[in-house]
Amino acid sequence: MAVLSRDFGGMKLSGREAETFVRQVASSETLQVVLASLERGRRLHRLMAEQSKVTVDAGHRGHGK
Numbered sequence: 509m510a511v512l513s514r515d516f517g518g519m520k521l522s523g524r525e526a527e528t529f530v531r532q533v534a535s536s537e538t539l540q541v542v543l544a545s546l547e548r549g550r551r552l553h554r555l556m557a558e559q560s561k562v563t564v565d566a567g568h569r570g571h572g573k
Contacts, residue, residue, distance in 0.1 A: 515546070 509526045512518045521529050532538045555562045 515549075 509521045509529070510518065511521055511529065532542070552562050552564070
């Protein structure tokens with residue numbers, strides 16, 4: 509499966525990755541988490557462009573891997 513993303517460009521997914529992608533796209537709960545993460549990334553990108561540096565909180569909140 510080929511996926512084109514405005515933010516990440518193009519990529520190919522197959523097997524388990526493709527199944528996971530389809531499941532995540534179909535889940536509205538996951539979509540909200542993804543949108544929140546994308547907004548944080550865009551905010552960091554804007555700050556980096558404006559200030560040439562950013563501060564990222566690396567605290568452990570039980571999220572992610």
